[in-house]
Amino acid sequence: MILQNFRKALLGSAAVLLLCSSGAGAQEHSYAPSDIENGRGLYQANCLGCHGNNGDSVEGANLASGRFRRASSDEDLMAIIRNGIPETLMIPRPQLSYGDLRSLVAFLRTMQSGGVQTAQDEAEVTIGDAVRGAELFFGSADCSSCHGVNGGGTRLHPDLAGIGSQRSAFVLQQSILDPRAVVREGQRFYQVTAKDGTTVAGKLLNQDTHSVQLMNEQEKLVSFRKEDLESHGVIPTPMPAYLDVLSATDVADLVAYLLSLTTEQAP
Amino acid sequence: MKLTHTLALAALLPFAVSLATAQEVPPERLLNAASEPGSWLLHHGGYDGQRHSDLTQITPENVGQLDLQWIWQVRSAAGAAQKFEATPLLVDGVLYTVSPPNDVVALDPKTGRVFWTYPYTPSPDARVCCGRVNRGLAIHGTTLFMGAIDGHLLAIDALSGQLKWDVTVADATLGYSLTVAPLVIDDKVIVGPAGGEYGIRGFLVAYNVETGEEEWRFNLVPGPGEAGFESWADPAQEAYKTGGGSIWTTGTYDPELNLMYWGVGNPGPDWNGDSRPGDNLYTESVVALNPDTGELAWHYQYTPHDEMDYDSTQVQVLADIEFEGAQRKVLMTANRNGVFYVIDRTNGEFLLAKPFVAVNWVDGWDEKGRPNQVLAPSEEGTFIMPNNQGATNWYPPSFSPVTGLFYVPSWLDTYSVYTKRPVTYTAGQQYVGAFPTMAMPALGVRPVNQRIPEDGFGAIQAIDPKTGDIVWRHEMTDVTDSGVLSTASNLVFGGGREGFFYALDARTGQELWRENLGGQVASGPISYEIEGKQYIAVNAGGAMFVFALPE
Numbered sequence: 001m002i003l004q005n006f007r008k009a010l011l012g013s014a015a016v017l018l019l020c021s022s023g024a025g026a027q028e029h030s031y032a033p034s035d036i037e038n039g040r041g042l043y044q045a046n047c048l049g050c051h052g053n054n055g056d057s058v059e060g061a062n063l064a065s066g067r068f069r070r071a072s073s074d075e076d077l078m079a080i081i082r083n084g085i086p087e088t089l090m091i092p093r094p095q096l097s098y099g100d101l102r103s104l105v106a107f108l109r110t111m112q113s114g115g116v117q118t119a120q121d122e123a124e125v126t127i128g129d130a131v132r133g134a135e136l137f138f139g140s141a142d143c144s145s146c147h148g149v150n151g152g153g154t155r156l157h158p159d160l161a162g163i164g165s166q167r168s169a170f171v172l173q174q175s176i177l178d179p180r181a182v183v184r185e186g187q188r189f190y191q192v193t194a195k196d197g198t199t200v201a202g203k204l205l206n207q208d209t210h211s212v213q214l215m216n217e218q219e220k221l222v223s224f225r226k227e228d229l230e231s232h233g234v235i236p237t238p239m240p241a242y243l244d245v246l247s248a249t250d251v252a253d254l255v256a257y258l259l260s261l262t263t264e265q266a267p
Numbered sequence: 268m269k270l271t272h273t274l275a276l277a278a279l280l281p282f283a284v285s286l287a288t289a290q291e292v293p294p295e296r297l298l299n300a301a302s303e304p305g306s307w308l309l310h311h312g313g314y315d316g317q318r319h320s321d322l323t324q325i326t327p328e329n330v331g332q333l334d335l336q337w338i339w340q341v342r343s344a345a346g347a348a349q350k351f352e353a354t355p356l357l358v359d360g361v362l363y364t365v366s367p368p369n370d371v372v373a374l375d376p377k378t379g380r381v382f383w384t385y386p387y388t389p390s391p392d393a394r395v396c397c398g399r400v401n402r403g404l405a406i407h408g409t410t411l412f413m414g415a416i417d418g419h420l421l422a423i424d425a426l427s428g429q430l431k432w433d434v435t436v437a438d439a440t441l442g443y444s445l446t447v448a449p450l451v452i453d454d455k456v457i458v459g460p461a462g463g464e465y466g467i468r469g470f471l472v473a474y475n476v477e478t479g480e481e482e483w484r485f486n487l488v489p490g491p492g493e494a495g496f497e498s499w500a501d502p503a504q505e506a507y508k509t510g511g512g513s514i515w516t517t518g519t520y521d522p523e524l525n526l527m528y529w530g531v532g533n534p535g536p537d538w539n540g541d542s543r544p545g546d547n548l549y550t551e552s553v554v555a556l557n558p559d560t561g562e563l564a565w566h567y568q569y570t571p572h573d574e575m576d577y578d579s580t581q582v583q584v585l586a587d588i589e590f591e592g593a594q595r596k597v598l599m600t601a602n603r604n605g606v607f608y609v610i611d612r613t614n615g616e617f618l619l620a621k622p623f624v625a626v627n628w629v630d631g632w633d634e635k636g637r638p639n640q641v642l643a644p645s646e647e648g649t650f651i652m653p654n655n656q657g658a659t660n661w662y663p664p665s666f667s668p669v670t671g672l673f674y675v676p677s678w679l680d681t682y683s684v685y686t687k688r689p690v691t692y693t694a695g696q697q698y699v700g701a702f703p704t705m706a707m708p709a710l711g712v713r714p715v716n717q718r719i720p721e722d723g724f725g726a727i728q729a730i731d732p733k734t735g736d737i738v739w740r741h742e743m744t745d746v747t748d749s750g751v752l753s754t755a756s757n758l759v760f761g762g763g764r765e766g767f768f769y770a771l772d773a774r775t776g777q778e779l780w781r782e783n784l785g786g787q788v789a790s791g792p793i794s795y796e797i798e799g800k801q802y803i804a805v806n807a808g809g810a811m812f813v814f815a816l817p818e
Contacts, residue, residue, distance in 0.1 A: 041688055041701065048702035049396065049464070049709060057708045091394045095693040185717040206715040208765040209744045234719050 031106035039107025042100055046081075050089055054185070055111050064111040064166060074105045081105075110168055125169040126252040133257025136250055143254070146239070149261060155219045156203050157239070158187065164262040172258045176251055179239040190214055192224050192232040200224075201235060290359040290426065292406045294453050298522055305796030307357040310403050310448035311663060312793065315585040316519035318665040320794040323756040324801035325816060330758060330770045330780045333814045336802065337379030340810040341366040350710075350748070350789045351806040352661070354403040354448065356411075357795040362804070363406070363425065364811065368399040369415040371423055376804075377797055379813065383428035390417035392439040394695065395446070396464040398710065402516065402661070403448035405456060407476040412456045414445025420458055422479060432479040436460060436472060440695050443467050448517045452527065452558040455482055459514025463532040463578060466698030469512030469550075471529060473561060483561035487512035487531050487549050494563070500545035509692050510543065511535035512550045516580045516661050521596070524613060526555045526564055528585070528598055532578035536690045538644050538700030539574065546571040551579045553598065555615060565615035567636060570604050574644050575628065575685060575703075576655050577604035584666050584673065585612060588732060590619075599732050601664055601675040603657030604628070607735050610636075621735025623728060624658040624679050627651060644685035644700070654681035654705040654723065663750040663791045665759070670773050672729040672738055674759050676747045681707050681723035707746055711764045711787060716745045727751060727761045729776060739776035743767075750791025752803070760803060762788030768805055768812070784812055 043051075047063075055063030070085070071077040078101040084092035096104070137143045146157040153159060163172070174181055190204040190212065200222065202214035212232060213223045226232060242251065292308055300306070300313045304321035312318050325333065341351055355364040362376040369389050373382040393399070393416040405412045410431055411423045417439040422431040436458060437443030442465020450457045455473040463469070469487035474480060488510035489495040499507040513532030520527040534543055534550040551570040556563055569579045584599045590609065598612040605626035609619040617636025622629075628651050629638040642651050656678065664675040683703035690700045706722035725746035729738040747763030753773055754760075762768040768788050769781035786808015795802050804813045 044686065044701035044704075045688065045690065045699060046697065048704070049697075049699075052708050053704045053706070056713070057710065058712065086391055087399075089395065089397075089399070091696075093696060095696050188717055188719070204717050206717065207744055208716065209742070209767065 031110060035103045035106040036110050038100075039103035039105070042096070042104045043107050046093060046096075046104075055108070056185075063108050074102075074109075077105050077108065078102065109165065111166070125173050125255065126248070127169055127259065128249060128252030128254075128256045130253070130256040130260040133253035133255070133260075136246075136254055137257055141242075141246060141250065141254065156215060156217070160258060160261055162261060164259040167258070169255055169259060172255050173251060175239075176246070176254060177243045178241055179237055180241065183237050187237065189235050189237055190233065191235045193230045194228065195230045197230070204234065288359060290361065291409050292358055293408060294451070297407075297451060305357075306359070307355065307793045307795050308406065309356075310354055310405065310450070310517045311519065311582060314520040314522065316517075316582045316663075316666075317584055317586065317668070318582075318663055318750065318752055318791060319667050320752060320754045322754060322794050322796055322801045324796070325754065325758065325770075325794075325803065326756040327758060327772050327779055329816055332816055333770070333780055333782075333803070334817045335782075336377075336813045336815050338810050338812055339372075339374060339379040339381075342370070349399045350787075351809055351811070352398075352400045352402050352790050353806070354663075354750070354791045355793060355804060355811070356404055356406055357793065358406060358425070360797065361425070362795075363404050363411060365401040365403060365413060367401055368393075369401055369413065371404065371411060371413055371428065373425070373428060376795060376802065376813070379811075385423050385428045385430070387413075387415060387421065389415050389419075390439055393417040393444055394439065394442050394465065395444045395461065396697070398446075400446050401448075402446055405449040405451045407451045407454070407456065410476060412449040412451065412476075414447055414449060414458050416444045416446065418443045418445060418460065420445065420449065420456070420474065420479075422456075422476070434474060434479045434481075437462075437467070441465065441467065442695055442697075446515050450518050450520065450527065451476065452520055455558060457518070457527070457558065459487065459529070461513045461515040461532070463511045463513035463535060463576075464537060464697050464699050465695065466509035466511070466535045466692050467513060468508055468510055469514060469532065471514060471518075471554075471556065471561065473558070485554075485556060485561040485563065487514070487554070488534075489548065495548035495566075498546040498548040499543060501543060506543035509535050509698060510547060510550065511537075513578065514580065515578075516582055516663070519583050519585050519598075520558065521585055521612060524596070525557060525559070526612070527558045528553055528555050528583040528612065530578075530580040530583055530600065532580050533573055533576045536692075536698045536700050537574070537576040538685055538703060539687050539690050540572055540643075541687075542690075543572075547573070551577065551604075553579065553583050553600070553610070553615075555612065567610055567615045567617060569600075569602050569606070569608065569638075571637065571640070573604075574687075575604070575651060575683075576699075577602065577657055579603065580661065581659060582663050584664065586666055586668065586732075588671065590733060597732070599666065599673055601659050601673065601677070601730065603653075603660055605653045605658035606638075607673070607675075607730050607732075609732050609735070619732075619735050623675065623730055623735070623737060624677055624681075625652045626658075644687040644703075646687050648684040648686045650682055651685050651703075652680070652682045653678060654683040654707055655685075655703040656681070656705070656707065656709050660748070662748050662789070665751045665753040666732075667753040667755075667757075667759075667773055669755055669757060670729075670753075671731070671733075672773065673732050674751045674753055674761075674773070675728055675730060676749055676751060676761060676763075677726050677728045678707065678746045679724055679726055679742075680721070681705065681746075711746065711748060716765070718745075725763050727759065727771065727776070729759075729773070741771055741776045741778065747788070749788035749805075752792040752794060754794060760792045760805070762792075762805065762807065764788075766807060768792075768807060782812075782814075784808065784810075786810070
């Protein structure tokens with residue numbers, strides 16, 4: 001409810017709307033909401049079965065990452081989708097029109113966790129001043145104590161280089177205001193309590209029936225046998241909610257800064 | 268010189284005989300497979316589909332000592348698309364299996380050394396929905412049979428590894444493929460194509476084992492003039508042409524009734540049934556056919572007019588059990604739709620249906636066994652349990668006549684959101700609708716699991732077929748694509764995506780032994796005996812692992 005009100009307040013500010021800002025990097029264009037929406041349908045019909053909801057079900061091909069091993073340009077991507085990859089499940093799809101391929105690429109380039117937001121959601125996001133957003137990020141909002149941008153931050157929290165190519169304005173805004181709303185696989189935190197009562201928390205890396213693997217708060221890789229534990233399980237993300245902390249303007253500026261992070265440089 | 272030669276032969280003879288050197292499997296041996304528990308002559312062990320071994324050397328008391336005997340690694344990298352799913356055959360000192368996608372291999376079952384390989388490169392036209400896989404072989408005499416993902420059926424000499432004949436069962440460019448292990452009955456080898464996501468029109472077909480000539484064909488989607496065609500009620504009478512009805516697990520057979528039982532896959536298109544009004548026979552059904560003629564004796568449809576892709580291809584397991592006070596010849600199956608069924612296999616009479624996982628698409632059955640379906644895909648999306656991969660899938664269950672329990676690898680608490688979208692048919696392309704979303708990855712190729720239990724989890728469950736009740740459940744953090752094997756000494760072997768392979772007490776589900784095989788277990792384990800020693804074989808990742816007790 002509070003979020004709703006906040007979004008209404010943002011709407012009142014009559015900001016310029018952009019789905020994704022254009023700029024250097026993997027993404028070559030802004031994509032029309034109708035193309036993205038059409039692409040979502042085509043993705044569901046052609047791709048989701050193997051690549052999964054989040055585009056990361058095929059090892060070595062995380063479609064949501066914005067980086068593609070075999071393609072850099074949109075044309076490359078379209079050629080792969082149309083021609084397939086021999087000796088894999090990726091068959092040729094000659095029936096897809098140029099428009100279909102363009103829509104699919106638009107969706108891939110803007111793929112979100114869960115893919116739940118709509119064009120309407122996007123229309124309600126205000127995008128502010130990226131320069132001021134950067135000042136906040138590294139300054140008073142203190143995002144950079146956890147998140148790096150091409151380095152910096154910690155290993156426990158995602159480096160945000162390139163995030164502007166991978167997330168929509170709506171998802172970025174939601175991640176700031178209400179980070180518990182959507183926690184992606186790979187960003188889940190986990191806590192184990194040993195039988196002597198000592199606890200260890202960290203990022204969940206992997207688990208099976210008998211063990212669990214974490215990066216602990218000291219950024220070390222640790223593994224526990226479940227039989228040695230009193231209790232264990234997922235805990236809420238340590239990222240604070242900034243709904244009542246930052247002003248609407250601050251949030252809009254941060255969103256603008258994050259959207260500008262479209263260039264992903266090699267580390 | 269001559270004397271020496273004779274002596275040498277005489278010295279060799281007892282050795283040769285002790286190896287049971289027939290290395291030839293006439294139909295009578297298949298019919299009497301139960302009389303030689305040391306062999307594994309049919310895909311499911313026996314025609315009944317029980318996957319139950321009568322070998323008893325490995326017991327609940329000593330299973331903890333199981334030792335690795337050998338590992339055999341496939342040549343090709345086992346990736347997402349190429350899981351090692353084949354169940355081997357064990358015939359008189361030779362183990363036969365298929366390295367994905369379609370290389371046939373003969374191995375020494377004591378050492379894992381290769382006798383021969385028959386490499387087969389499928390046509391690049393091959394298109395498969397869910398993996399470039401093969402589930403195994405069949406044997407008749409000294410001939411092995413393999414279906415290939417490009418729609419070919421091959422007959423290969425079991426001793427030399429040379430090709431005998433090769434027929435095209437169906438057109439790969441239209442999405443037809445063969446992943447099923449063929450079924451040999453008498454002098455016929457029987458297969459059917461996969462391709463339910465490509466708008467195929469499914470069938471079962473029998474070929475003469477010697478010549479490869481077609482003997483009969485039964486359309487799993489009937490056309491004009493055939494019984495069942497009325498269940499395809501689109502006014503244009505076009506839907507049946509792309510109606511699906513695939514085959515991708517091996518049928519079972521009752522020699523006394525002379526009926527075989529095949530589970531049939533989904534109707535096409537998968538997730539939008541608007542173009543195919545009606546029940547869409549014989550998709551989502553079990554069909555009972557005479558193997559001599561291909562004639563239909565009866566059918567029962569598990570999911571009429573399916574729009575959830577709940578292929579009913581799971582093994583139709585046969586047993587004679589006491590049911591409601593009478594001895595009955597039944598057929599049991601744990602269906603991908605989440606329901607366990609018991610059916611009278613003499614006539615198709617519906618006896619029992621009970622969910623074995625969380626299910627919300629059905630809320631009951633009438634006395635004939637027709638389900639009351641309460642959910643379907645919608646434009647806004649419908650939350651349906653179980654998910655699109657289903658409560659179970661191609662990996663085989665087992666039935667133990669000793670405990671009377673049915674053991675099924677299960678996916679619990681899974682769901683999908685099914686969204687109805689328009690769909691048009693293009694030859695050779697997927698013909699499905701919108702893939703349902705789901706939290707659980709379909710193929711399970713990522714080596715990490717960062718999910719939460721609410722996303723679903725796996726288990727081996729023991730079901731009492733008299734009631735459909737779950738007697739015990741062995742839970743895993745991840746789901747499973749591993750089949751199970753039960754043994755007469757009350758063991759159940761199984762595994763899952765985590766790479767653990769384990770032995771459970773068949774009576775309680777208690778874990779008695781486990782080993783981490785370092786790759787997902789995605790095959791059905793078997794047991795065999797050589798020179799008095801019982802072995803357990805299973806595939807995990809890109810390798811076969813074989814265990815036995817220490818000397």
